[in-house]
Amino acid sequence: MERFDIAVIGSGPGGMSAAAHAAELGLSHVLLEGSPKHSNTIQKYQKGKHVMATPTKLPLRSPLDFAEGTREYILDKWEEGMTSTNTNIQYGSEVTGIDGAKGDFTITLANGSKVGAKSIILGIGVQGNPRKLPCPGAELEHVQYQLDDPDEYNGERIAIVGAGDAAIENAVGLAGQNKVCIINRRDEFARAKQGNLDLITSSISDGKIECFYEANPARIEENPSDESRYVFVLSTPTGEVPVPIDRIIARLGAIPPRKLVESFGIEFPNDSPAALPELSSQYESNVPGMYVIGALGGYPLIKQAMNQGYEVVEYIQGNDIEPADHPLFVEAFDGLPYDKSVDEILEYLQNSSPIYNGINPLNFREFILDSKVSKRAPGDELCVNGEFTNSFFVVIDGNAFVKLPGVGEFHFNRGDFFGEQSLISGRRRTATVYAGDDCVVVETPRRSMVKLINSVDSVKRVLDEAFILRALHSKFTPNTAHAELAEVVANTELRTFDANQDIYTEGEEGDEVHLIRIGSVTSVKQSNNKEVITSYMPVGHYFGETGVLGHGVRTDTVRANVRTETICLSKDSFVTLMDKEPGLQNEIQSHIRDRLTVEARMEAQPKGGELMSFLMGEGLGEGTDVLLIDETLCVGCDNCEKACAETHDGNSRLNREAGASFADVHVPISCRHCEHPHCMKDCPPDAIHRASDGEVFIDQEACIGCGNCVRNCPYDVISLQKNPAPKPTLLHWLMTGKGPGPGGKEYADGETIKKAVKCDACKDNAGGAACVRACPTGAAMRLNPKEFVDLVGSRFGS
Amino acid sequence: MYQSILNFKRARYLWVALALSIVSIAAYWWHQPVGLPNGGTWLGYTLGTVGAMLIVWLLLLGMRKRSYRSNMGTVQGWTSAHVYLGTALLLVGTLHAGFQFGANVHTLAYVLMVVVIVSGFFGIFVYMRYPNLMTYNRSGDTLDGLLEKIHKVDDRSRRIANTPNLSRLVESAIDGCQIGGSWWQQLSGSGRSIMSVPFAMDPDAQEKAQSNKDHKLVIDVLANRLSQLGGGEEAGAVTSLLANFAAKQTLLRRIRRDVQIRAILKIWLYFHVPLSFGLLAALIAHVVVVFFYW
Structure with missing residues (x-):
């Protein structure tokens, strides 16, 4: 067994940088890579893709070069760097297990051989290894687990195994110039996106692709007759079927690396899929001598990972160098009233609030780098009532306050926090908070908070408690002191419902009251054996109160439109709240009256209920600003698309004609600015934000064009686009006819950088959205889902 | 609003x-x-x-x-x-x-x-x-969606045609199908579709290009052919083709009407x-x- 001082597992940017630095220092090292190429994730990018080098301010610290450029350029540079430093990389060395302890680890490889190491650096990313075919022959030469470029294959017989989006896209991409069959374990394609489902079912019915349903791979054999390379034997309900085949592409998903990592002894704080392993400030895991860098440790950007690779080797050598981001902290802390070093300030910040208690120092460092620490002048507005911002504040020194009508000022002192309502619910701010005397606050953007909530249980608990207390207080008992609500808060429960799940159904017994904190619901009633949607309720609304005040039988069905979380109050708790607040009972009664009026109106218009169901079915229930087109007015001039393109660098972010219609209401393909935007879920440079008026937009400077948001958006409203060349002015175009006119576009030669673009609801235009303003007939309109009831009323008016 | x-x-x-x-x-x-x-x-x-x-x-x-x-x-x-x-x-x-x-x-x-x-x-x-x-x-539906459906119907027709003459008939009808055209054609809602009928199916026509307006000709020729055949594989194909061209006729009418309305x-x-x-x-x-x- 060969032994090394340092074994690096995974040759991504972080792993390569670490190994190259070890090589540069002349240390005994090995870089183990499971696949035949380095940088798997980046290899999978499409050809010629432009890779960004964000964050631009962060200096690069690595023996390998990295500057923004094409995928090929960057991969070549790394290849050169590894050669010139004599990095010892071993391809095809998939790691299956690690035993031993610091100073004497034994790494077991898939081929059974073993490697010894004193320290281990894990840089295996989060993509995971592709699931292998569970049958003999899975390792044959022409059995592959990814497809880079469908055009590389011509005239072959290819079997695709799998029924997900990747399998379908590969099958359809290859079907034009190859004979393709797809092997589906089940009798339908249930996991695929709607668009892909349509593609594959039509390709199968048109005979372009053959599909074997309920078929499992039994074995792959070399074909003795030379007619095809292999015979792929499938086991089907009617027996074994041999299929002559030249190539097999299995798209069975990836095995998340967490299980493997846990088998090495590394612990995760909880079961959340987003949880990160706990690391020291020197990237060391709970297993001494085993270090974690890059995306697996929560750092998805290439430059961060490369810097960590360099630093971790230094740490292993016992050199306590300052991390590469040190100068960024010096800059960030400039102007704070503290005469302390960076590390001392970090410690001071972390000790300020109990909410920071459970965070490990490395995560806290990253957290503060993402946040903004600043001293604010007395009277400054930190967050403004009605705005859509969603950052989170912790008071470090001095105080901040809200003005409560009739009660006076409520102060937040050192360690107190605010902003959790908008953060959790995705809705507007519910109060304006002002800076008080000597106010120093940490303002953290949504993404960093979400990351923290997912990885540190105590943060979630503290935030939820505060959320419930403040939500109940502002909704039901604004005149009661917080302390008096402690008992009620302790007796509440947070309930989570999936999209389309019934929270309760008409006719059943029940007397709990729900206050919506995430998502939205619709109330449904049975009318002439048909379901009619009678109302839509977003965050901040409550329902179920008729159960408490009435006879305890539900008079309607309440259904979650999207994943919804409610604060659930028992009858006793609700009665306690009514006892504490004398006016509450009257208020609730008038609330019930209002709702019944709306419900009666909707019940009288069953067509309206169908329209409402259609709008909810299109996913508009989670939107905040939805573009709809009245088909009775639309003349199809596409001035909306032209206006969009003209005001957004030449690329329209809406497709008027595409999309579904019902009762003359058309839902074009256009962003609906979701409460909890799917696009924000996995943006490596955190380039997607929500403006103060609620517009979800992509910061074009920060976007690296990775396409994650394009894939994550269920409504297909984001696309990767090149920037067209600038246009002549209208007058110039009219006079000379040169260049593209209104609505047209041209690209400059050599323009290759693609970035994600989507609707920003014209947030920078004081007049509002250009599409609506430019519609000559008034067919285009933008609505908040709350206004759907009015829309229905105007359609089927009573 | x-x-x-x-x-x-x-x-x-x-x-x-x-x-x-x-x-x-x-x-x-x-x-x-x-x-x-x-x-x-x-x-x-x-x-x-x-x-x-x-x-x-x-x-x-x-x-x-x-x-x-x-x-x-x-x-x-x-x-x-x-x-x-x-x-x-x-x-x-x-x-x-x-x-x-x-x-x-x-x-x-x-x-x-x-x-x-x-x-x-x-x-x-x-x-x-x-x-x-x-x-x-x-x-x-959308115009693109309707056009896509036409392509699919055409592909299916090509696959169904199981004799050389049927293939030529289908190919000619597909090739000669015109959508859009001049302003006048768009406004009148009638495409100038043409086709030639294989000699074996209509010797009088001499394989000359004839008007296939509203796809009537191809449907007539197929119906004639069906009446000549007394069953068999070709009759099966002709029956399916008739259904296909009838579907295409309906789609074309909708497309032409759409084009007409857009033009107006x-x-x-x-x-x-x-x-x-x-x-x-x-x-x-x-x-x-x-x-x-x-």
């Missing part, structure tokens, strides 16, 4: 236009010029100035529509005002002329103005009526806009002539 250009903001520009009209009529009725009413009196000049300014402003809609960053009202508001004030112009212009017409540049400007306004009326009519018809005709929604602008520029030119000539050569 959800209002047409006619009742934009409770038809506010209807009231503006009505006010302008009433003031103009009242002034015309009250004014007693020396001789017959004409453009040369003070009221004539006033109405002329108002009319000329209206014409220039009405023309500016084309610029406002393309000023996508403009925050000066909405395009819908402008269009609504355009419609009502344009209608009022008919009255203002007529009163300005004092009902005096002749064979001269002044009357040319007047006639152009009337033609432009009348073409605008047609525009309002189609804008009010055709969007509904278009939605109804497409019944939830656009065609009037091809008169309205150039004629308004003609009007502008005639207006300038009219003003210059009045001031320099009267």
Whole structure:
């Protein structure tokens, strides 16, 4: 067994940088890579893709070069760097297990051989290894687990195994110039996106692709007759079927690396899929001598990972160098009233609030780098009532306050926090908070908070408690002191419902009251054996109160439109709240009256209920600003698309004609600015934000064009686009006819950088959205889902 | 919310236009010029100035529509005002002329103005009526979606055709199918589809290209062929092809109707806009002539 001082597992940017630095220092090292190429994730990018080098301010610290450029350029540079430093990389060395302890680890490889190491650096990313075919022959030469470029294959017989989006896209991409069959374990394609489902079912019915349903791979054999390379034997309900085949592409998903990592002894704080392993400030895991860098440790950007690779080797050598981001902290802390070093300030910040208690120092460092620490002048507005911002504040020194009508000022002192309502619910701010005397606050953007909530249980608990207390207080008992609500808060429960799940159904017994904190619901009633949607309720609304005040039988069905979380109050708790607040009972009664009026109106218009169901079915229930087109007015001039393109660098972010219609209401393909935007879920440079008026937009400077948001958006409203060349002015175009006119576009030669673009609801235009303003007939309109009831009323008016 | 250009903001520009009209009529009725009413009196000049300014402003809609960053009202508001004030112009212009017409540049400007306004009326009519018809005709599909369906039907027909003659027939019908075409073809809603019938199926036609309007010919030929065959594989194929071409016929009718409606929604602008520029030119000539050569 060969032994090394340092074994690096995974040759991504972080792993390569670490190994190259070890090589540069002349240390005994090995870089183990499971696949035949380095940088798997980046290899999978499409050809010629432009890779960004964000964050631009962060200096690069690595023996390998990295500057923004094409995928090929960057991969070549790394290849050169590894050669010139004599990095010892071993391809095809998939790691299956690690035993031993610091100073004497034994790494077991898939081929059974073993490697010894004193320290281990894990840089295996989060993509995971592709699931292998569970049958003999899975390792044959022409059995592959990814497809880079469908055009590389011509005239072959290819079997695709799998029924997900990747399998379908590969099958359809290859079907034009190859004979393709797809092997589906089940009798339908249930996991695929709607668009892909349509593609594959039509390709199968048109005979372009053959599909074997309920078929499992039994074995792959070399074909003795030379007619095809292999015979792929499938086991089907009617027996074994041999299929002559030249190539097999299995798209069975990836095995998340967490299980493997846990088998090495590394612990995760909880079961959340987003949880990160706990690391020291020197990237060391709970297993001494085993270090974690890059995306697996929560750092998805290439430059961060490369810097960590360099630093971790230094740490292993016992050199306590300052991390590469040190100068960024010096800059960030400039102007704070503290005469302390960076590390001392970090410690001071972390000790300020109990909410920071459970965070490990490395995560806290990253957290503060993402946040903004600043001293604010007395009277400054930190967050403004009605705005859509969603950052989170912790008071470090001095105080901040809200003005409560009739009660006076409520102060937040050192360690107190605010902003959790908008953060959790995705809705507007519910109060304006002002800076008080000597106010120093940490303002953290949504993404960093979400990351923290997912990885540190105590943060979630503290935030939820505060959320419930403040939500109940502002909704039901604004005149009661917080302390008096402690008992009620302790007796509440947070309930989570999936999209389309019934929270309760008409006719059943029940007397709990729900206050919506995430998502939205619709109330449904049975009318002439048909379901009619009678109302839509977003965050901040409550329902179920008729159960408490009435006879305890539900008079309607309440259904979650999207994943919804409610604060659930028992009858006793609700009665306690009514006892504490004398006016509450009257208020609730008038609330019930209002709702019944709306419900009666909707019940009288069953067509309206169908329209409402259609709008909810299109996913508009989670939107905040939805573009709809009245088909009775639309003349199809596409001035909306032209206006969009003209005001957004030449690329329209809406497709008027595409999309579904019902009762003359058309839902074009256009962003609906979701409460909890799917696009924000996995943006490596955190380039997607929500403006103060609620517009979800992509910061074009920060976007690296990775396409994650394009894939994550269920409504297909984001696309990767090149920037067209600038246009002549209208007058110039009219006079000379040169260049593209209104609505047209041209690209400059050599323009290759693609970035994600989507609707920003014209947030920078004081007049509002250009599409609506430019519609000559008034067919285009933008609505908040709350206004759907009015829309229905105007359609089927009573 | 959800209002047409006619009742934009409770038809506010209807009231503006009505006010302008009433003031103009009242002034015309009250004014007693020396001789017959004409453009040369003070009221004539006033109405002329108002009319000329209206014409220039009405023309500016084309610029406002393309000023996508403009925050000066909405395009819908402008269009609504355009419609009502344009209608009022008919009255203002007529009163300005004092009902005096002749064979001269002044009357040319007047006639152009009337033609432009009348073409605008047609525009309002189609804008009010055709969007509904278009939605109804497409019944939830898009033009691209319908064209895609045609491709699929064609692919299926190609696969079904199981004799050389059937293949040639199918191929010829598919090749000769035309959608869109000239303005006239688009407006009339009839594509100029042609095809040739294989000799074995119709010896009289000599394989010459014939009209396959509304896909009637191909359906007839297939129906004939079916009556000649007494079962067998080819009969099966012909039956399926008949069903396919019938489906294609329905799709084509919807597509042609869609193309027709789109054309109607656009065609009037091809008169309205150039004629308004003609009007502008005639207006300038009219003003210059009045001031320099009267």
